[in-house]
Amino acid sequence: MQRKRTLPPRRHAGFGFTSILLVLLVLAALYFGYLRPPSATNSGSVGTSAIDAGRSVACRTNRQTLERSITMWAIDHPQQQATVGALEAEGVHVPSCPEGGSYDIDGRQVRCSLHGP
Numbered sequence: 822m823q824r825k826r827t828l829p830p831r832r833h834a835g836f837g838f839t840s841i842l843l844v845l846l847v848l849a850a851l852y853f854g855y856l857r858p859p860s861a862t863n864s865g866s867v868g869t870s871a872i873d874a875g876r877s878v879a880c881r882t883n884r885q886t887l888e889r890s891i892t893m894w895a896i897d898h899p900q901q902q903a904t905v906g907a908l909e910a911e912g913v914h915v916p917s918c919p920e921g922g923s924y925d926i927d928g929r930q931v932r933c934s935l936h937g938p
């Protein structure tokens with residue numbers, strides 16, 4: 822009778838061990854399946870090109886914002902050529918290129934020295 826009583830806890834311990842093994846296997850699968858490839862393969866260049874793409878999008882958004890500001894500015898200054906200095910003198914916030922390009926105002930179009938029109 823006493824032997825039978827000691828068996829159930831043993832079985833419990835065995836189940837606990839296999840469940841821990843299963844968890845470790847799942848964690849290992851997750852680790853090697855998800856975490857390893859990005860660091861092991863040479864995908865660093867992909868990451869930086871994604872950042873570059875994001876910056877060029879940000880630059881385009883800046884230029885579009887600036888072009889809208891120029892349109893508004895031109896309503897108040899119909900005979901004048903918009904320049905960065907003239908816009909800033911009117912309190913217009915002139916954004917800057919996230920990659921350090923300079924903005925050149927051509928009529929009502931803004932060009933970036935790095936990203937073009």
Ligand SMILES: [Zn+2]
Pocket residue numbers: 880918919920922933934935936
């Ligand atoms: Zn730019």
